[in-house]
Amino acid sequence: MVKKIGILGAGKLGMVLGQLASRAGYQVYIAGSGSPEKIALTVEVLLPSAKALTAKEVIEKTDTLILALPLGKYQTLSAEQLAGKLVIDAMNYWWEVDGQRPELTDVSSSSSELVQNYLKKSIVVKAFNHMGYHNLYDEAKSKGQKKRKAIAIVGNNKDAVQKVAAIVDDFGFDPLDGGNLSQGIRMEPGSPVFGANLGYDELRTALASFETTKRGIEAKSAGNLAMK
Amino acid sequence: MIKPEELVFGLDSFGDIPQDENGKSFTQAEAIRQVVKEAKMADELGIDVIALGEHHRADYAISSPDTVLAAIASITKKITLATGVTVLSSDDPVRVYERFATLEAISRGRAEAVLGRGSFTESFPLFGYDLQNYDVLFEEKLNLYSKLLEEKPVTWEGTTRAALKDADVFPKTDNGKIATRIAVGGSPESVVRTARYGFPLTLAIIGGSPERFNAYIELYKKAAAKFEQPAYPIAVHSHGVIADTDEEAIELGWNHIRASFVRIGQDRGWTPMSREQYEGEVQNGSFYVGSPETVAKRIARMIKTLGIGRFELVYGAGGLSANARERTIELYATKIIPKVRELLSEG
Ligand SMILES: NC(=O)c1ccc[n+]([C@@H]2O[C@H](COP(=O)([O-])OP(=O)(O)OC[C@H]3O[C@@H](n4cnc5c(N)ncnc54)[C@H](OP(=O)(O)O)[C@@H]3O)[C@@H](O)[C@H]2O)c1
Numbered sequence: 247m248v249k250k251i252g253i254l255g256a257g258k259l260g261m262v263l264g265q266l267a268s269r270a271g272y273q274v275y276i277a278g279s280g281s282p283e284k285i286a287l288t289v290e291v292l293l294p295s296a297k298a299l300t301a302k303e304v305i306e307k308t309d310t311l312i313l314a315l316p317l318g319k320y321q322t323l324s325a326e327q328l329a330g331k332l333v334i335d336a337m338n339y340w341w342e343v344d345g346q347r348p349e350l351t352d353v354s355s356s357s358s359e360l361v362q363n364y365l366k367k368s369i370v371v372k373a374f375n376h377m378g379y380h381n382l383y384d385e386a387k388s389k390g391q392k393k394r395k396a397i398a399i400v401g402n403n404k405d406a407v408q409k410v411a412a413i414v415d416d417f418g419f420d421p422l423d424g425g426n427l428s429q430g431i432r433m434e435p436g437s438p439v440f441g442a443n444l445g446y447d448e449l450r451t452a453l454a455s456f457e458t459t460k461r462g463i464e465a466k467s468a469g470n471l472a473m474k
Numbered sequence: 475m476i477k478p479e480e481l482v483f484g485l486d487s488f489g490d491i492p493q494d495e496n497g498k499s500f501t502q503a504e505a506i507r508q509v510v511k512e513a514k515m516a517d518e519l520g521i522d523v524i525a526l527g528e529h530h531r532a533d534y535a536i537s538s539p540d541t542v543l544a545a546i547a548s549i550t551k552k553i554t555l556a557t558g559v560t561v562l563s564s565d566d567p568v569r570v571y572e573r574f575a576t577l578e579a580i581s582r583g584r585a586e587a588v589l590g591r592g593s594f595t596e597s598f599p600l601f602g603y604d605l606q607n608y609d610v611l612f613e614e615k616l617n618l619y620s621k622l623l624e625e626k627p628v629t630w631e632g633t634t635r636a637a638l639k640d641a642d643v644f645p646k647t648d649n650g651k652i653a654t655r656i657a658v659g660g661s662p663e664s665v666v667r668t669a670r671y672g673f674p675l676t677l678a679i680i681g682g683s684p685e686r687f688n689a690y691i692e693l694y695k696k697a698a699a700k701f702e703q704p705a706y707p708i709a710v711h712s713h714g715v716i717a718d719t720d721e722e723a724i725e726l727g728w729n730h731i732r733a734s735f736v737r738i739g740q741d742r743g744w745t746p747m748s749r750e751q752y753e754g755e756v757q758n759g760s761f762y763v764g765s766p767e768t769v770a771k772r773i774a775r776m777i778k779t780l781g782i783g784r785f786e787l788v789y790g791a792g793g794l795s796a797n798a799r800e801r802t803i804e805l806y807a808t809k810i811i812p813k814v815r816e817l818l819s820e821g
Contacts (some may be wrong), residue, residue, distance in 0.1 A: 260661045287700060288662040291693040343499070345605060378744075379660065379680030384759075423628045435743025442745040 248273050251413070252304040254323065255314030256285040259336060262379045263312055263417070264293045266386050270416040272358025274306055277301040279315070279322070294409060302327055311372070312407070313337050313361070318344030322360050329367035332406050334375040334413070337361070338435050353465040356430035358400070371401035371410045372430040374417075376439050396446040398424040398433050398453060420446045424453055431465050432456040476707055476783040478818040483811045484786035485516050485522030485803060486558045486711055489536030490734070492796040496795055499793065505535035508796055509695060510545050512803055517550035519807035525558030525588060525711070525786055530596040533737065540573045547581035552690065557583050558676075558786065559590030559657045563611040566635060567619040571643055571652070578647045590657040591664070610634060613667070616656075617820060621653055621669050655709065669697035674706035676786075679760045680713060684776045691780060707770035709781025710776070714762030714787045715794060716769050716805040727763035730751055734792030761789060766809035767809050773810065774817035785814075 249272045249402065253260045256278040264274045274296035278285045282298040288296040295309075302324070305311060310332045313320070317337040335358045339350040349355055362370035374382065374397060385395045397419040401407040411421035433439055437454040438459065456462040457471060465471050491505045500508060513524040515716060524546065526539035536542055543555040560570060570587065578585035589614050598605045614632040623626045625646050631637040657676035660663035668675045675694050677687050691708055697706035713731050717723035721723075728749075738745040755761040760770045773785055787806055790799040 260660060285663075285695055287666055288693060292662060292689050329664050338743075340742070342605065343608075378681070380686060383686055384682050409561070437743075438741055438745055440745050441739065442748065443751060 250275065250308045250310070251417075252276070252308035252311040253314055254301055254304060254311060255316075256288065257314065257384075258296070258372075258379045260312070260314035261288070261292050262383045263314060263336070263374060264289075264296055265383065268293060268295050269386075270418070272416070273297075275299055276302040277304045279319075286289070295379060296416075298342045302403060305331065310413070316340065316343050317350060317361075318347055320364060320449060323365070323366065325365050328365050331368050332409060333365055333366075333370050334366045334374065334410055335361050335370050335372045335430075338375050340435070347428040351434075353431065353461060354468045354470055355471075356400075356426050356428055357434060358430040362402075362427055369401070369403045370427065371399060371403070371406050372427065372433065373397055373399040373410050373414055373421075376433045376437075376441070377443055378441055381441075381443050386390070393445065394418070394420050395443050396420040396422045396449040398422045398439065400424040400427055400430045400451060402427050422446055422449050422453075428470055429453075431470060436461060475778075475781055478815040480783070481815065481818070482709070482784035483806075483814075484525055484556070485512070485521055486525040486527065486710075486786045486788040486807070487512070487536070487790055488527040488529050488534040488789045489542075490534060490798055491793055492790060493793050494796065497795075500796070502535040506689070508541055508799070509536065509542060509594050510656050512799065513553065514549050515552040515800065515803055516807065517546075519804065519813065521553060521803075521807050523554040523556050523784070523812070524669070524749050525556035525586075527558045528561050528592070528597075529594060530600055533734070538791070539612070540577050543585070544577055544580050547577060547584065551579075553584065553654075554586050555584050556586035556655075557588045559588050559592055561592040562589040562615045562619065563591050563608060564601045564603050565615070565624065566782045567615045567622060568638075568641075568643055570619060570724075571622040572645075574652045575645045575647050578649070578652055579645055583647075583649050586653040586655065589657045590678075593678070593680075607634070607661060616667070616671060619654075620673075623654065625650060633775040645684065651739060657711065662690065662693060665693050666697045669694050669703055669705065670701045672698070672703035674709070676709040676711055676764075676784075681755060681760050683758055683777055684710070684712075684760060687780060691782075707722070708780065709784035709786060710780065711788060712762055713790075713791055714761045714769060714789065714802070715798065716764065716766060716802045716810065717798065718765060718801075718805075720764045720768050722771075723764045724753075724756060727756065727761060727792060730790075731761060731763070731794035731795040732792070735755075737792075743754040749815050766805045766813065770810045770813035770817060774814045777814065777818060 253276040305327045306417040312334045414421040537555045574587045614634045627640040655666040655674040697703045714753045756763045
């Protein structure tokens with residue numbers, strides 16, 4: 247059976263993840279914020295084997311979806327439609343796009359926990375957020391190739407983390423289980439892994455070194471860094 | 475494929491603050507005068523385009539590129555006077571038209587407006603715009619600007635500025651149209667929009683493999699065909715530094731281009747670029763750093779891969795010394811450009 251994946255957000259990141267998915271043989275369904283017509287041409291050229299649909303249709307077609315929209319807009323997603331789905335959160339707080347949103351950077355929770363809190367009936371797993379889109383495109387290497395880069399994955403549901411690990415592997419990266427969703431704070435902008443493009447061992451070290459950063463120390467004292 | 479002799483070569487600056495021989499930074503005013511001097515040099519050396527980018531930050535001196543270009547116009551003969559970019563979203567299209575039409579007059583037809591959304595956001599609060607309207611601002615203003623380009627009275631209505639009714643805007647140009655391009659980063663939607671309005675496209679490729687942009691070029695062409703607009707030769711703009719040897723250039727690039735990327739990236743939460751990442755950019759990515767021989771080969775390869783018609787080297791990033799900047803310009807003009815043409819005519 248053909249593996250399927252849905253992508254919400256047809257911008258820089260969504261397109262690249264769609265390309266990696268197509269290359270790995272997935273049937274990709276993708277949506278922007280509006281009508282499929284708006285992204286049809288882009289999808290036709292950049293992602294020829296994918297289907298451009300509305301967000302609702304994409305959600306209906308697939309059980310696994312990637313969120314590649316601005317984090318500041320997560321509440322425009324429909325929690326009802328996404329109920330029961332495995333949702334891969336690739337979003338980051340980006341002040342230039344999202345404006346000043348203190349709640350999105352508060353050290354007492356990772357941004358993915360806020361997303362999980364909103365998508366109450368979905369299983370949220372964070373992945374693909376800590377590498378720039380052109381690096382994701384350039385660094386993806388098929389299984390068995392040397393010097394692959396690694397992508398960290400965090401989530402509370404271990405089966406879901408396993409599934410996402412297989413997707414990360416299919417897309418061209420070594421998956422690294424980084425713990426529970428709260429640990430996602432180690433992967434956010436400003437952390438040592440963000441944009442570092444590392445292999446598995448180095449990524450593990452860099453995730454740990456978050457604890458020595460200013461934000462890491464703050465998160466720790468907020469009680470949010472206990473490793474499982 | 476564009477004929478090698480018809481390729482256009484440019485130099486781009488944001489007005490970075492250079493250092494003198496003793497490592498002392500220029501003042502911002504001195505930095506602007508340095509760019510004027512370099513543009514004169516570039517004109518005399520036969521470089522086709524000088525493009526100046528608008529920024530509103532301490533690390534760049536140029537916030538009014540068209541004013542600097544007007545100064546350059548009066549001391550140069552042939553070079554095209556472009557911006558790179560004019561941040562249209564936080565500007566007024568009528569003013570933009572007026573300024574470029576004026577530059578067009580002063581320079582006898584050498585002005586080129588290169589419009590974009592810019593890669594920074596300082597201009598939004600500065601001029602009272604809400605970043606949340608980023609898309610609408612650009613779309614509406616481009617719409618108005620493209621009407622103004624016809625140089626006939628304009629009637630226009632939108633949400634981002636006052637409406638115009640039969641407004642005639644001056645000065646009129648001798649050629650009847652200001653040359654205009656749109657510069658984009660990585661957003662596919664911007665590529666489609668550029669084609670929809672029928673403008674030439676500049677791709678700002680500041681990192682990663684240039685090959686990745688083949689799909690964007692394809693998108694531009696397909697979109698142009700769909701909207702029944704012409705598809706013009708593509709321009710690419712990327713960073714670089716050229717010195718007599720690869721070693722020297724690589725160190726300069728590390729100390730300056732990389733340093734400026736690190737500084738800018740920090741505000742956005744990126745980890746500082748590692749040596750491995752930097753060398754990746756130099757070898758296969760989008761930093762054109764090295765001796766003339768090395769850089770000519772890389773530029774030729776990129777031009778061939780993407781089939782573009784114009785290349786602009788962003789020089790002088792990150793406090794590179796005035797001497798090293800001038801050396802880059804000289805080597806680019808006298809060694810690299812002829813060599814790239816030669817390599818490409820060999821096929
Ligand atoms: N760029 C990167 O290198 C990178 C890397 C890792 C993670 N990220 C994260 O990925 C996310 C997207 O970034 P980007 O750079 O790709 O931004 P982008 O180019 O601006 O694209 C955002 C996309 O999301 C769409 N969108 C907005 N609301 C939506 C909704 N409710 N449902 C479906 N789609 C919606 C937008 O559609 P419209 O255009 O129609 O509004 C647009 O297609 C951000 O959270 C970012 O932090 C980015």
